[in-house]
Amino acid sequence: MALQDIVEQTVTGLGYELVEIERSAGGLLRITIDLPWDPKREQFVNVEDCEKVTRQLQFALEVEGTEYSRLEVSSPGIDRPLRKEQDFERFAGHEVDVTLKAPMGAAAGGQVAPNRKKFRGTLERADAGGWQIVWSDAPAVKPGQKVSKKREPAPLQALGFTLDELKEARLAPVVDFKGRRPKAVGES
Known part of the structure; x- marks a missing residue:
């Protein structure tokens, strides 16, 4: 066996x-x-x-x-690997790290570097039945830093993918100290 x-x-x-x-x-x-x-x-x-x-x-x-x-x-830990379709269904809405087998190339339309393969963002079900990751390239706000309410938020970007295009997918290791959790994309 x-x-x-x-x-x-x-x-x-x-x-x-x-x-x-x-x-x-x-x-x-x-x-x-x-x-x-x-x-x-x-x-x-x-x-x-x-x-x-x-x-x-x-x-x-x-x-x-x-x-x-x-x-x-x-146990799988805080950076649990996602391999099967049911793993993606289970963790939809969570922040994930995705590594593609091949870089984006010209398909990104100039929105991201053509040789980029790694992305971090929120996992969502795509309209076409596949999956997508949604992220913003805005720099992270440091603790105690004041952010102007007049400042325009960075635009959200989305990347659709199939499981065959993935080299690796894992939950992003988000540590929750004293009940303080980072805000999800689009949450205010």
Whole structure:
């Protein structure tokens, strides 16, 4: 049985979602898990979840004779990778970092640098059924900095893409200190 199948079968059998499998030098096998998406409430993987999956995976990998020197099971963290269509649906409206396989080139119409491949903005469903990322190139306001109400806001830009055009997509790591959250694009 292939490693992917063993891990996926074990993780989903315990009621979790497999996010990523990574093999590193030195025999490290890193498994990233998450709880299945429930739109009614936000849930997070905790240490007990990781311990439970680790114990079961150790047994399953030993039975199958899979070679590894160290097993690490963890949550996806604040910069969770987005891979499947359901990941994009789950995190629509969140700030994401997107890296394209190929630069924009002339398709950007001069709006962005033609060799640009990386973008950060809000993930939205596009009208054509694909996805888009919306951002503003306005400089970030520093804490305590006064901003004139007369100043024109920078225009919003949008980039449509399909999952086939992506090299990588991740949640943007936004840290929330003391309940202060950055305002979403278009929020006042």
